[in-house]
Amino acid sequence: MTRLFVLLATLLLPCIATHTPVVLWHGMGDSCCNPLSMGSVKKMLEKELDGAYVLSLMIGDSIASDTTNGFFMDVNAQIDFACNVIQKDQNLQNGYNAMGFSQGGQFLRGLAQKCPQPPMKQLISVGGQHQGVYGFPHCPGSWFVCKEVDKLLDLGAYTDYVQNHLVQAQYWHDPLNEEKYRKHSKFIADVNQEVTLNPAYKQNLMRVSNITFIMFNRDTMVIPKESEWFGFYKPGQAKELMTLQESDIWKQDKLGLREMNFQGRLSFLKIESDHLRVPEAFWTDEIIPRLKN
Secondary structure, eight states: OHHHHHHHHHHHGGGSOOSOOEEEEOOTTOOTTOTTTHHHHHHHHHHHTTTOOEEEOOOSSSHHHHHHHHHHSOHHHHHHHHHHHHHHOGGGTTOEEEEEETHHHHHHHHHHHHOOSSOEEEEEEESOOTTOBSOOSOOOSOHHHHHHHHHHHHHOTTSHHHHHHOTGGGGBOOTTOHHHHHHHOSSHHHHTTSSSOOHHHHHHHTTSSEEEEEEETTOSSSSSGGGGGTOEEOTTOSSSEEOGGGSHHHHTTSSSHHHHHHTTOEEEEEESSSTTOOOHHHIIIIIHHHHHO
């Protein structure tokens, strides 16, 4: 009987996934399971990673609510929801790699800072806006949803009502009024340590082994696109840009990114295309090899 068990285990061993599980978080206007976007990415990763477990986060109890929650559910509540899902998933208890698309990139980074268990081993941010945005050129969603977004932003991004009801307002970063931004931003100013310093945010983020920031060099969605590399406008105007390395986040090492970079744990990659237009070769050459490590 023992010999039979050993034989069966040997035969089944090649079928057991050997790569780290992957957690995906979609962007604005998308959902966990859209067969033309995240559903396709999930299937591709499962194939390329030899059957590894891939979880595409559904924020809510249905695909429809997942999509609308990307516009109207408080970001911190979304992170709490994702943390609960991940902590209950037995496939993720030994750790996972995370890949976020557009706003999913900064949400996963917030997850790493606020929900350190189980451990996020690696973070790949695909067009995430880590310094926020200052403008929405077009809205990828239904006509009704986009009209609601416009209406709320017209009321003022930093009013309590809009901050409580519009996701995108929570990472709206107005360089013309940094004081109001720091005072009223419910999400991005907090996780970037621009309100108060939370030692756990830095400690937890530094537990991630590697972080990759991917910027789309012809991005027409994200303003400014340099936010995808943690860059942004210099305070007081909206023309001249500063890099991550010129910011207080780096100079004061509020998130541990400077130390991680010194240790060779940060990567900054660029794609010569529009927002979330990832060429097949880039998947093969840059993303898949990282997820196989």
